[in-house]
Amino acid sequence: MDRVLNNVKAVSMNEMQRTLYLPRFLPYRLTKLSGMISRSLAAKYSALFDLTIAEWRIVALLGSNPGLTAREIAPLASLDKVSISRAVERLVKSGRLEKRTVEGDRRSAALFLTQAGQSTLAEIIPLAQDYENQLLAEFSPEEIEQLDNFLNRLDATAEDLQEG
Amino acid sequence: MDRVLNNVKAVSMNEMQRTLYLPRFLPYRLTKLSGMISRSLAAKYSALFDLTIAEWRIVALLGSNPGLTAREIAPLASLDKVSISRAVERLVKSGRLEKRTVEGDRRSAALFLTQAGQSTLAEIIPLAQDYENQLLAEFSPEEIEQLDNFLNRLDATAEDLQEG
DNA sequence: GGATTAAAGTTTCAAATGAAACTACTTTCT
DNA sequence: AGAAAGTAGTTTCATTTGAAACTTTAATCC
Numbered sequence: 001m002d003r004v005l006n007n008v009k010a011v012s013m014n015e016m017q018r019t020l021y022l023p024r025f026l027p028y029r030l031t032k033l034s035g036m037i038s039r040s041l042a043a044k045y046s047a048l049f050d051l052t053i054a055e056w057r058i059v060a061l062l063g064s065n066p067g068l069t070a071r072e073i074a075p076l077a078s079l080d081k082v083s084i085s086r087a088v089e090r091l092v093k094s095g096r097l098e099k100r101t102v103e104g105d106r107r108s109a110a111l112f113l114t115q116a117g118q119s120t121l122a123e124i125i126p127l128a129q130d131y132e133n134q135l136l137a138e139f140s141p142e143e144i145e146q147l148d149n150f151l152n153r154l155d156a157t158a159e160d161l162q163e164g
Numbered sequence: 165m166d167r168v169l170n171n172v173k174a175v176s177m178n179e180m181q182r183t184l185y186l187p188r189f190l191p192y193r194l195t196k197l198s199g200m201i202s203r204s205l206a207a208k209y210s211a212l213f214d215l216t217i218a219e220w221r222i223v224a225l226l227g228s229n230p231g232l233t234a235r236e237i238a239p240l241a242s243l244d245k246v247s248i249s250r251a252v253e254r255l256v257k258s259g260r261l262e263k264r265t266v267e268g269d270r271r272s273a274a275l276f277l278t279q280a281g282q283s284t285l286a287e288i289i290p291l292a293q294d295y296e297n298q299l300l301a302e303f304s305p306e307e308i309e310q311l312d313n314f315l316n317r318l319d320a321t322a323e324d325l326q327e328g
Numbered sequence: 329g330g331a332t333t334a335a336a337g338t339t340t341c342a343a344a345t346g347a348a349a350c351t352a353c354t355t356t357c358t
Numbered sequence: 359a360g361a362a363a364g365t366a367g368t369t370t371c372a373t374t375t376g377a378a379a380c381t382t383t384a385a386t387c388c
Contacts, residue, residue: 005312006296019228020289022221022241026296027201029315032242034194036322041191057186064183071336077186078196082376085338107336107383125184132170132190135321139314147314150307151193157299158200235366246346249368271353271366333386338379345374355364 041131048127049120050094054079054087056124059096059113063121067110069102096120205295212291213284214258218243218251220288223260223277227285231274233266260284 006017006025022028038053045051051059057077062068068076070084079087088111091097096117099109113121136144170181170189186192202217209215215223221241226232232240234248243251252275255261260281263273277285300308 005300005308006293017293018286018289020224020292021228022224024312025224025292026299027198027205027292028221028242029319030194030198031202033315033319033322034191034198035242036319036326037191038195040322040325057192060184060186060189064185069336078192078199080376081337082339085336086375089338105336105384109337122182125182128184128189128191129170129181131325134325135190135318138317138321143314146310148188150303150311150314151197153302154299155193155197155200157302158197158204161204161295161298162200233366244346245367246369249366250345253368269354269366273367329388331387333384335384336382338381340377340379342377343375345372347372348370350369351367353364353366355362357362358360 037135041128044127044131045124049124051120051124052087052090054083055091058084058087058091058111059117059121059124060128062097062111062113063118063125066112067100069108069110071108073111091117201299205292208291208295209288213288215284215288216251216254218247219255222248222251222255222275223281223285223288224292226261226275226277227282227289230276231264233272233274235272237275255281 006021042053045053045056049056054077057079058073061073061076065076070081070088073079073084074081077084088097088099092099094116096114098112098114100112102108102110136147139147170185206217209217209220213220218241221243222237225237225240229240234245234252237243237248238245241248252261252263256263258280260278262276262278262281264276266272266274300311303311
């Protein structure tokens with residue numbers, strides 16, 4: 001009579017569960033997992049580069065998409081405009097980012113990595129990849145693909161549930 | 165030449181990636197996913213029961229483990245003692261929790277749900293299970309088991325990486 | 329064309345967070 | 359037993375966060 005992820009599917013229908021087993025509750029597990037991962041990455045980036053996660057995301061995005069504006073970054077990095085504004089301010093101050101007023105719309109600024117920003121990114125990338133590889137070290141390529149698939153589906157479902 | 169989760173395993177060895185594709189970076193995906201889920205659950209609990217996530221976890225734990233102390237709750241709920249102290253204070257104020265001084269150690273208090281606390285829990289459980297079921301609606305029992313397995317392994321690995 | 333509405337980013341302000349200090353007790357050591 | 363060290367839980371305080379208000383510029387409406 002194993003419960004899997006608290007999912008009722010897995011328990012017979014006429015004995016509805018009266019308890020919720022927290023350590024198997026999917027939202028709890030995801031929060032705990034992502035918390036552990038984020039904390040250790042945040043500590044690493046902060047210690048080595050004095051970068052927050054928001055700054056790190058923005059640098060990573062601008063590496064492959066130079067010239068994005070704050071508004072465009074928001075959905076790509078899952079950051080709100082306040083966080084972006086603050087992260088950009090810090091990145092400009094630390095000389096890693098440059099703002100160029102957008103031709104034809106003086107409200108927004110296109111963002112570009114400076115040389116310093118690009119070398120920061122060059123240092124950051126292998127570190128991030130290492131970390132991901134360590135997380136997935138015990139996973140076979142097939143399992144990685146399956147995990148990828150699961151995450152995509154959960155993400156899509158969670159997005160739907162946002163509205164509903 | 166598909167990248168899977170940015171994992172280097174999936175790209176040939178002599179073309180190391182110079183970019184990091186954020187939307188496929190596992191830590192980012194987990195943070196985004198857990199953020200979406202937590203926000204929608206938090207909104208629901210707050211609106212319907214005036215409960216925070218921390219309070220919710222404590223209530224859920226005490227349902228199956230009456231008499232836990234704050235210190236015992238901490239690792240089970242992944243909460244620090246400050247959060248627990250505050251959540252317990254609110255739960256006591258709202259009449260859902262009762263503190264009883266532990267026989268033989270007057271520093272700690274054993275925590276118990278009151279009748280009100282138990283009926284809150286009884287309302288909360290099906291809601292939580294519904295939510296989890298909705299998230300997993302498109303998953304077959306085998307897939308759910310596999311997801312469970314993946315999460316366990318990632319959790320264990322992440323815990324190891326905390327120290328290292 | 330001037331007024332109105334909207335959009336991009338920034339700033340402000342109030343609430344949430346969590347590390348460190350603190351209080352009240354308990355255990356250990358001599 | 360009494361001092362020293364340790365633990366449970368609370369409080370304080372400084373930082374982080376994000377919603378709402380604001381500023382500047384652009385688009386739309388009459």
